Amino acid sequence: MKQGFFTITENKSIAAGTYLMRLRGxxxxxxxxxxxxxxxxxxxxxxxxxxxxxxxxxxxxLIYKVVxxxxxxxxxxxxxxxxxxxxxxxxxxxxxxAGARPLLIGGGAGVPPLFWLCRRxxxxxxxxxxxxxxxxERDVFCTEEFRELCAKSGSRSDVSVVTVDGSYxxxxxxxxxxxxxxxxxxxxxxxxxxxxxxxxxVYDATDTGGEFSFEERMGCGFGACMGCSCKTKxxxxxxxxxxxxxxxEEILW
Amino acid sequence: MVTPEKAKKPDxxxxxxxxxxxxxxxxxxxxxxxxxxxxxxxxxxxxxxFSFKGTTLEPRFGNPTPRIAECTAGMINSVGLQNPGxxxxxxxxxxxxxxxFHKPVMANISGFSVEEYAKTAEMLDDEPQIGWFEVNISCPxxxxxxxxxxxxxxxxxxxxxxxxxxxxKPVLAKLSPNVTDVAAIARxxxxxxxxxxxxxxxxxxxxxxxxxxxxxxxxxMGGFSGPAIFPVALRMVYQVAAxxxxxxxxxxxxxxxxxxxxxMMCGATAVEIGAANxxxxxxxxxxxxxxxxxxxxxxxxxxxxxxxxxxxK
Numbered sequence: 001m002k003q004g005f006f007t008i009t010e011n012k013s014i015a016a017g018t019y020l021m022r023l024r025g026x027x028x029x030x031x032x033x034x035x036x037x038x039x040x041x042x043x044x045x046x047x048x049x050x051x052x053x054x055x056x057x058x059x060x061x062l063i064y065k066v067v068x069x070x071x072x073x074x075x076x077x078x079x080x081x082x083x084x085x086x087x088x089x090x091x092x093x094x095x096x097x098a099g100a101r102p103l104l105i106g107g108g109a110g111v112p113p114l115f116w117l118c119r120r121x122x123x124x125x126x127x128x129x130x131x132x133x134x135x136x137e138r139d140v141f142c143t144e145e146f147r148e149l150c151a152k153s154g155s156r157s158d159v160s161v162v163t164v165d166g167s168y169x170x171x172x173x174x175x176x177x178x179x180x181x182x183x184x185x186x187x188x189x190x191x192x193x194x195x196x197x198x199x200x201x202v203y204d205a206t207d208t209g210g211e212f213s214f215e216e217r218m219g220c221g222f223g224a225c226m227g228c229s230c231k232t233k234x235x236x237x238x239x240x241x242x243x244x245x246x247x248x249e250e251i252l253w
Numbered sequence: 254m255v256t257p258e259k260a261k262k263p264d265x266x267x268x269x270x271x272x273x274x275x276x277x278x279x280x281x282x283x284x285x286x287x288x289x290x291x292x293x294x295x296x297x298x299x300x301x302x303f304s305f306k307g308t309t310l311e312p313r314f315g316n317p318t319p320r321i322a323e324c325t326a327g328m329i330n331s332v333g334l335q336n337p338g339x340x341x342x343x344x345x346x347x348x349x350x351x352x353x354f355h356k357p358v359m360a361n362i363s364g365f366s367v368e369e370y371a372k373t374a375e376m377l378d379d380e381p382q383i384g385w386f387e388v389n390i391s392c393p394x395x396x397x398x399x400x401x402x403x404x405x406x407x408x409x410x411x412x413x414x415x416x417x418x419x420x421x422k423p424v425l426a427k428l429s430p431n432v433t434d435v436a437a438i439a440r441x442x443x444x445x446x447x448x449x450x451x452x453x454x455x456x457x458x459x460x461x462x463x464x465x466x467x468x469x470x471x472x473x474m475g476g477f478s479g480p481a482i483f484p485v486a487l488r489m490v491y492q493v494a495a496x497x498x499x500x501x502x503x504x505x506x507x508x509x510x511x512x513x514x515x516x517m518m519c520g521a522t523a524v525e526i527g528a529a530n531x532x533x534x535x536x537x538x539x540x541x542x543x544x545x546x547x548x549x550x551x552x553x554x555x556x557x558x559x560x561x562x563x564x565x566k
């Protein structure tokens with residue numbers, strides 16, 4: 001974990017209520033996909049935990065959804081501004097388990113951490129399969145970025161985009177329903193992040209080992225306050241410090 | 254020209270129940286774990302001491318989540334005394350702490366019966382690193398224990414008396430602000446043998462998610478802390494310091510070296526830092542470092558001189 005100031009280089013809307021923020025600063029503590037940063041915002045007492053969308057050299061990218069006053073204020077910040085960040089928080093995904101054909105399953109605001117994971121898996125020689133779920137066409141983001149990435153290791157068609165209402169379609173047609181209605185076969189391991197009900201459905205629908213990233217309301221974000229505890233098969237764990245990523249075999253629903 | 258007097262470093266030490274603290278800054282229980290995790294961020298020996306996570310006889314998971322709600326200049330928590338239990342604290346947490354902290358630590362204990370408080374204290378009494386007991390009779394987040402002991406003069410006295418019987422270490426009673434007359438509770442603890450009083454624990458509060466039309470925290474209510482409660486804490490420290498002869502440890506929304514001075518002027522011998530640690534893991538260290546300069550600016554050469562200064566006529 002590291003505390004440091006980052007400069008905003010970009011902050012723009014990319015889908016309904018969804019923003020991409022790029023920051024420049026000391027990213028040395030940001031080491032594993034699935035980790036998050038905790039951002040201090042003027043006028044708000046607690047920091048805002050946001051997962052890392054991408055990280056390369058001194059550039060850190062975050063994708064966040066406006067859900068309340070804090071993220072609302074964040075969406076209005078201008079490039080050039082400085083933010084106080086705690087970086088390198090949490091235990092991320094274990095890339096060593098991926099195998100040749102890992103499956104990445106993201107839902108809504110849970111899609112962003114899978115991007116950096118996808119890139120790192122490809123760098124490590126894997127050919128990921130990706131299923132991205134959104135409520136509606138207006139919520140869809142970053143699908144082209146995922147397709148470009150996956151074209152390097154396999155094919156653009158390795159990425160499936162699913163909308164609950166079936167309002168989105170692209171060169172690969174329209175996939176309606178939930179991510180679990182469109183899971184491919186032949187994957188070696190899976191990584192997922194998304195809303196609670198989706199994670200539960202993924203747990204039931206998958207037949208290999210895998211890892212889940214959970215969300216919980218946090219106090220500190222670095223393991224001190226016990227605000228985000230959860231029960232696992234190996235005892236109580238802190239989502240912020242022992243997670244947010246947990247292995248399938250640890251999870252208690 | 255710098256005179257020898259001016260060049261001298263201000264003396265930040267204070268005496269708490271016969272043990273000298275290098276400085277009066279004490280991270281509060283529940284915001285600092287068992288210390289060793291903060292040792293990853295800085296040398297925690299820079300602190301006066303710290304009060305470790307409220308420990309009970311049996312392990313506790315605590316309350317359901319969500320346990321946290323944000324407020325203007327503060328937060329609500331309803332953690333509910335999550336801790337691994339006194340056996341694990343002795344066998345795992347304290348040995349880990351001993352590797353990184355070389356000062357006496359304050360042992361915060363809680364219970365659901367008088368016997369549980371006493372048993373927990375008795376089991377921790379032989380731990381050489383424990384300097385003080387801080388008996389939490391003020392947790393707002395558990396039922397049938399915690400705060401129910403701290404809102405009644407008789408029950409408060411009974412708990413303190415029971416703990417005093419099993420230890421020779423100094424015993425501080427940690428009081429709740431959720432009472433009509435905090436001075437009466439403090440006096441009852443002093444009469445039962447408390448060697449010091451610490452206050453305030455969190456104020457009982459709540460928030461509602463107006464979209465879901467439901468309380469934000471699963472346990473409905475929780476403890477409100479942070480800078481918003483600082484004036485309430487100052488007032489209660491002032492009232493208690495006037496009511497008892499034993500030392501008072503002040504806390505509640507303290508966020509800066511100036512806040513420490515203000516609280517000491519109200520009668521606090523030492524000052525605990527709570528919620529600030531959760532927003533900035535370096536908060537307590539920053540206060541320790543800022544203290545000498547804050548003192549110099551006000552012409553304070555010895556910190557212990559200002560204890561209760563605001564109460565003197």
